[in-house]
Amino acid sequence: MLIRDARFLTSNSRADLCPAPTLPEYAFIGRSNVGKSSLINMLTGRNGLAKTSASPGKTQLINHFVINDNWYLVDLPGYGYAKVSKTSRAEWARMINFYLRNRANLMCVCVLIDSRHSPQAADLEFMEKLGEEGIPFIMIFTKADKQSTAQTKALVTDYLRKMSEIWDELPRYFLTSAETGLGREDVLDFIAGVNEQWVPDAATGA
Numbered sequence: 001m002l003i004r005d006a007r008f009l010t011s012n013s014r015a016d017l018c019p020a021p022t023l024p025e026y027a028f029i030g031r032s033n034v035g036k037s038s039l040i041n042m043l044t045g046r047n048g049l050a051k052t053s054a055s056p057g058k059t060q061l062i063n064h065f066v067i068n069d070n071w072y073l074v075d076l077p078g079y080g081y082a083k084v085s086k087t088s089r090a091e092w093a094r095m096i097n098f099y100l101r102n103r104a105n106l107m108c109v110c111v112l113i114d115s116r117h118s119p120q121a122a123d124l125e126f127m128e129k130l131g132e133e134g135i136p137f138i139m140i141f142t143k144a145d146k147q148s149t150a151q152t153k154a155l156v157t158d159y160l161r162k163m164s165e166i167w168d169e170l171p172r173y174f175l176t177s178a179e180t181g182l183g184r185e186d187v188l189d190f191i192a193g194v195n196e197q198w199v200p201d202a203a204t205g206a
């Protein structure tokens with residue numbers, strides 16, 4: 001997919017105030033510092049489109065970007081900040097749950113995983129919840145340039161083994177690097193393919 005245009009659209013603190021569900025939507029989420037902003041900038045080819053690392057405790061916002069005027073890329077607030085209060089954590093959970101359950105145009109959640117770390121409870125739990133809710137998702141392993149390909153592959157294998165303990169079917173996954181651009185075409189082509197399944201009236205109720 002060629003990115004002709006990528007624009008910031010809105011920031012919302014409430015999921016019910018997000019833009020009308022008139023385009024297919026892909027939500028990006030992961031633990032803090034996973035490389036989400038860098039990945040969004042790499043995929044769109046626009047440095048600075050997603051702001052890198054908002055500090056924890058700041059208002060948690062759902063950021064919508066519109067790509068090529070035909071799909072939404074959504075930057076969701078991350079999870080797993082060590083220093084966040086119980087109240088903020090509960091607010092995050094309420095906002096994200098509402099968003100995930102009610103966003104009629106949500107085609108796929110892209111769960112970002114740092115390819116250097118062994119499987120983390122926060123990620124496994126989040127994906128388990130998506131599975132329980134029947135929400136389609138893929139795994140995007142980030143920062144693959146930080147180690148050898150063999151090391152990344154070993155970690156991915158480890159991850160999938162862990163996931164196969166609870167899943168019959170494993171999600172699709174992609175290896176990426178914001179540094180080298182690895183995985184860019186694969187992820188964009190995946191999105192282009194899913195976009196073909198978009199049925200506008202089904203989401204808007206028109």
Ligand code: GDP
Nearest residue numbers: 032033034035036037038052053143177178179
């Ligand atoms: P976010 O908090 O998930 O949005 O993460 P950021 O995109 O702000 O990235 C966190 C840190 O990881 C920053 O210092 C980035 O420069 C670094 N980073 C992100 N992606 C990559 C990558 O693919 N390769 C390398 N080497 N560093 C990365």
